[in-house]
Amino acid sequence: MNQSFVLPNSGHTFDPKSSKLGMWLFLYTEILLFGGLFLVYMVYRSLNPDAFLLASFKLNVWMGTVNTIILLTSSMTVAMSITALQKGDKKMAMNLLWLTLLAALAFLVIKYFEWGAKFEHGYFPGMDHYDAMPVGEKLYFYLYFFMTGLHGLHVIVGGIFIWVVIAKIKSGKVHKDRISLHENAGLYWHLVDLIWIYLFPLFYLIH
Amino acid sequence: MTAAALPENNFFNAKKGIMSWLFTLDHKRIGLLYLYAILSFFLVGVVLGFLMRLELLNPGQDIMKPHTYNQVFTLHGVIMIFLFIIPSIPAIFGNFFLPLHLGTDDVAFPKLNLLSFWLYVLGALFALATLVFGDGPADTGWTFYAPYSVKTGTNVTMSVLAAFILGFSSILTGLNFIVTIHRLRTPGMGFNQMPLFAWSLYATSWIQLLATPVVGITLLMIIAERVFGIGLFDPSIGGDPILYQHLFWIYSHPAVYIMALPAMGLVSEIIPTFAQRTIFGYKAIAYSSMAIAFVGYFVWGHHMFTSGMSGTAGFIFSILTFFVAIPTSVKVFNWVATLYKGSINIEIPLLYMMAFIFNFLIGGLTGLANAALAADVHLHDTYFVVGHFHYVMFGGTGFAMFGALHYWFPKIWGRMYNKARANVAFALLFFGFNMLYFPMLILGIMGMPRRYYDYLPEFHGLNQIATVGSWILVSGLILMLANLLIGLKKGKIASANPWNGITLEWQTSSPPPLHNFDKLPELNEGGPYNYPDAKKA
Numbered sequence: 001m002n003q004s005f006v007l008p009n010s011g012h013t014f015d016p017k018s019s020k021l022g023m024w025l026f027l028y029t030e031i032l033l034f035g036g037l038f039l040v041y042m043v044y045r046s047l048n049p050d051a052f053l054l055a056s057f058k059l060n061v062w063m064g065t066v067n068t069i070i071l072l073t074s075s076m077t078v079a080m081s082i083t084a085l086q087k088g089d090k091k092m093a094m095n096l097l098w099l100t101l102l103a104a105l106a107f108l109v110i111k112y113f114e115w116g117a118k119f120e121h122g123y124f125p126g127m128d129h130y131d132a133m134p135v136g137e138k139l140y141f142y143l144y145f146f147m148t149g150l151h152g153l154h155v156i157v158g159g160i161f162i163w164v165v166i167a168k169i170k171s172g173k174v175h176k177d178r179i180s181l182h183e184n185a186g187l188y189w190h191l192v193d194l195i196w197i198y199l200f201p202l203f204y205l206i207h
Numbered sequence: 208m209t210a211a212a213l214p215e216n217n218f219f220n221a222k223k224g225i226m227s228w229l230f231t232l233d234h235k236r237i238g239l240l241y242l243y244a245i246l247s248f249f250l251v252g253v254v255l256g257f258l259m260r261l262e263l264l265n266p267g268q269d270i271m272k273p274h275t276y277n278q279v280f281t282l283h284g285v286i287m288i289f290l291f292i293i294p295s296i297p298a299i300f301g302n303f304f305l306p307l308h309l310g311t312d313d314v315a316f317p318k319l320n321l322l323s324f325w326l327y328v329l330g331a332l333f334a335l336a337t338l339v340f341g342d343g344p345a346d347t348g349w350t351f352y353a354p355y356s357v358k359t360g361t362n363v364t365m366s367v368l369a370a371f372i373l374g375f376s377s378i379l380t381g382l383n384f385i386v387t388i389h390r391l392r393t394p395g396m397g398f399n400q401m402p403l404f405a406w407s408l409y410a411t412s413w414i415q416l417l418a419t420p421v422v423g424i425t426l427l428m429i430i431a432e433r434v435f436g437i438g439l440f441d442p443s444i445g446g447d448p449i450l451y452q453h454l455f456w457i458y459s460h461p462a463v464y465i466m467a468l469p470a471m472g473l474v475s476e477i478i479p480t481f482a483q484r485t486i487f488g489y490k491a492i493a494y495s496s497m498a499i500a501f502v503g504y505f506v507w508g509h510h511m512f513t514s515g516m517s518g519t520a521g522f523i524f525s526i527l528t529f530f531v532a533i534p535t536s537v538k539v540f541n542w543v544a545t546l547y548k549g550s551i552n553i554e555i556p557l558l559y560m561m562a563f564i565f566n567f568l569i570g571g572l573t574g575l576a577n578a579a580l581a582a583d584v585h586l587h588d589t590y591f592v593v594g595h596f597h598y599v600m601f602g603g604t605g606f607a608m609f610g611a612l613h614y615w616f617p618k619i620w621g622r623m624y625n626k627a628r629a630n631v632a633f634a635l636l637f638f639g640f641n642m643l644y645f646p647m648l649i650l651g652i653m654g655m656p657r658r659y660y661d662y663l664p665e666f667h668g669l670n671q672i673a674t675v676g677s678w679i680l681v682s683g684l685i686l687m688l689a690n691l692l693i694g695l696k697k698g699k700i701a702s703a704n705p706w707n708g709i710t711l712e713w714q715t716s717s718p719p720p721l722h723n724f725d726k727l728p729e730l731n732e733g734g735p736y737n738y739p740d741a742k743k744a
Contacts, residue, residue, distance in 0.1 A: 011313030036424035125435040135445030142437040
C-alpha cells in the first residue's frame with residue numbers, strides 16, 4: 001500500500017491561486033445577481049421616467065453622500081491592511097481592518113436612520129402612503145428597498161467576513177505567507193463598494 | 208466471498224459508518240450521494256409523469272381533477288428540471304470522474320463540494336415540503352410565469368425558494384469545477400489534452416456560474432411580490448409580466464445547455480472507447496461546447512415568440528437559435544466519423560450513446576421547427592414542444608446518463624452487471640421512449656395544446672399509444688435499475704479496465720483507492736484518445 005503518496009496537484013493541499021480564482025468567480029455571480037435588478041430598474045425607469053424622478057426627490061442625498069464617502073474610505077483601509085500584512089505588519093493590518101469594520105457599522109447605522117425615516121413616512125410597500133402613490137413611484141420605492149436592502153445584507157456579510165479575518169490574523173492562521181483569505185475578504189469588500197457606487201447615482205443623483 | 212477479489216484499498220472501505228458518508232469530503236463519495244439522491248427524485252418524477260399519462264389515456268377525467276393535474280405537471284417539471292436533470296450528470300459523474308480524468312485526487316474545494324450537496328438536499332426538502340404545507344404544491348408550471356404565480360393560492364413561495372437554493376448549489380458546483388480544471392490538471396496535461404467530458408463540464412460550469420444568479424434574483428422578486436404585494440410583474444398593479452419571462456429565460460435557456468452539454472461530453476467520452484480509435488475532431492468538439500455555451504446566452508427570446516415581441520427581435524432570436532444548430536451538428540458529425548472505420552465493440556454503453564444520437568437528432572431538428580418564427584406561432588404551447596424537449600432532455604441527456612452509468616459501473620463498484628438483462632432493458636427503454644414521445648410530435652402538429660388534463664376526441668388514438676409507450680418505458684426503467692442493483696451486490700468482479708478505455712480513470716483500480724491514484728498517472732502520447740493499436744483494427 002502506498003498511503004503516503006500525495007499527487008503533486010492534490011485538491012487537499014492549499015493553493016492560494018485556486019482560492020483567489022474561486023473568489024473572482026464568486027464575485028461574477030454576485031454581479032449578475034445585482035445585474036438582474038439593474039435590468040429591472042432600467043426597464044421601469046425608462047417606462048416611468050417622471051415618476052422615478054419625483055420619487056427620487058424623497059431620498060436624502062446628504063445621507064447617501066456621507067455613506068458613499070464612508071464606503072469608499074473603507075475600501076481604502078481594507079486595501080491598506082492587505083499591504084500592511086504583506087509587509088508583515090500584523091498590528092497595523094488588524095487596526096486597519098477594525099477601521100473597515102467601523103465604517104461598515106457607520107454605513108449601516110446611517111442606513112438604519114434613512115430607512116427609518118422612510119418607514120415613518122409610510123413609503124414601505126404595504127403602508128398607507130405607499131399605497132396612495134402612483135404606480136411608477138411604487139416601483140421606485142420597491143426597487144429602492146429591494147436593492148439597498150440586498151446591498152445592506154452584503155455589507156453585513158462582508159463585515160462578518162472581515163471580522164473572521166481579524167480573528168484569524170490574531171490567531172496566526174492568516175499571515176504574510178498565507179494571505180489569500182485576507183485578500184478575498186478585501187475583494188468581497190470592494191465588490192460591496194462597487195455595487196454601492198452604482199446604486200448611489202441611480203437612486204439619489206440622476207435627474 | 209467474491210468481495211475478497213475487490214482491491215483491499217478502495218474508497219468504500221477506507222472509512223466506515225454513516226457519518227463518513229454524510230460528511231465526507233471525498234469527491235467520489237459525494238458523487239455517489241448525489242447519484243442516490245438524484246435517482247430517487249428521478250423516480251418520484253417518473254411516477255408523476257406516469258400518472259399524467261394515465262390521466263391522458265382517455266378524454267375527460269380519468270384519475271385526477273384538473274387542479275390536481277396542474278399540480279402534478281408542475282411538480283413533475285420542478286423535480287425533473289431542478290432536482291434531476293440540471294444536477295444529474297455534472298453532480299454525479301462530474302464529481303466522481305472529473306478529478307480522475309484530470310489525474311488528481313479531489314476537486315479544488317472539497318468542503319464547498321460537500322456544501323453544494325447539502326444545499327441540494329435542503330432545496331429538495333423545500334420542494335417536497337410543498338406537498339405537505341399550505342395549499343399544496345404550485346400549479347403554475349415549472350416556469351412560474353407571472354402574474355399567475357403571484358396570484359395563485361398554492362405554495363409557490365416554497366417551490367420558488369427551493370429553486371433558488373438549488374440554484375445556489377448548482378453555482379457552487381460550477382465554481383468548483385472551473386477552479387479544478389484550471390488548477391488541478393496533472394503535470395503535462397494542457398487544456399487540449401483534457402478528456403472531452405472535462406471540456407463539456409468546463410463549458411457547463413461557466414453557464415451555471417453566469418446564468419443561475421439571474422434566475423435567483425428573479426425568483427426572489429417573485430417571492431417579494433407575493434409577500435409584499437408589489438406590482439413588479441403583475442400588470443394590474445403596474446408590473447410587466449413579459450419582463451418576468453425575459454428574466455426567467457435569460458437563465459433558463461442557457462440552463463438547457465447545462466442539461467445537454469455534459470451529456471454530449473459523455474458521448475464524446477464513450478464512443479472512442481468502443482470504437483477503439485481516437486476521437487475525430489477533438490478540438491472541434493471541445494470548442495463547439497464553448498460555442499454552444501456562448502451562443503446559448505443570446506437565444507432566450509425564442510421561448511417568447513408569441514408573448515409580444517417586436518418583429519425585429521423575433522427575427523434576431525430566431526436566427527441566433529439556428530446558429531446553435533451549427534456547433535451541435537459539428538459534434539454529431541464528429542461522433543459518427545469517429546465510429547467510421549473504428550473496431551466497433553457493441554456494448555451496452557455504446558447502444559445508449561447511439562440512442563442518444565438518434566433521439567437527440569429528432570429533438571434537435573424539431574427544435575429548429577420551433578425556432579422558425581412562422582412555424583412556432585403554430586407550434587407554441589402544443590404537444591410538439593413537449594415532444595421536442597423530452598426528446599432532447601430525456602432521449603438525449605437521460606439516455607446518456609444511463610449509458611454513463613453502464614459505462615462506469617465497473618469502475619465505481621468494481622463489478623459488472625448482467626449484460627443480457629441490460630440489453631433487454633435498453634431495448635424496452637428505447638422502444639418505449641419513442642412510442643411515448645413520437646406521438647406527441649404528431650399531436651402537437653395537429654394542434655393539441657400542452658398542460659391540459661383533457662383533450663378533444665380526435666386526439667384519442669395517439670394519446671393511447673403514448674400512454675402504452677409510457678408503460679413500456681417504465682418497465683424498461685425498472686428492469687435497468689433492478690439489474691444494476693443486482694450487479695452491485697452480486698455482479699462478477701470486473702477488471703480495472705474492462706472496456707480497454709484509455710483515459711486516466713482506467714489506470715487506477717476499481718473501485719479507486721481513497722486518493723484515486725497510487726502513483727502519478729501516465730499521460731497518453733498525442734492526446735487523450737490516441738489508441739496505440741488503432742491502425743491494426
